[in-house]
Amino acid sequence: MGIIAWIIIGGLAGWVASKIMKTDAQQGIILNIVVGIVGALLGGFLLGLFGMDMAGAGLIASFLTALLGAVILLFVVKAVTKRA
Secondary structure (H helix, E strand, C coil), rough: CCHHHHHHHHHHHHHHHHHHHHCHCCCCHHHHHHHHHEEEEEEEEHHHHHHCCCCCCCHHHHHHHHHHHHHHHHHHHHCCCCCC
């Protein structure tokens, strides 16, 4: 997957995750992209621990992996910073 696809999928996953975790008002487009890309890395790592290989799984699976990781990332950040 190219860098443009990473940015688009990361941005969408970060935005949806911020809507789910109710942090959208605190984030802009750049932070949504960063959260989505870091979430994709985190989600891929966590799914790899369970023996799931997401490489080449397709666009929808990549988005869902990024979304899962982004939600987990935002949950951890909210827990650590104690934001309401």
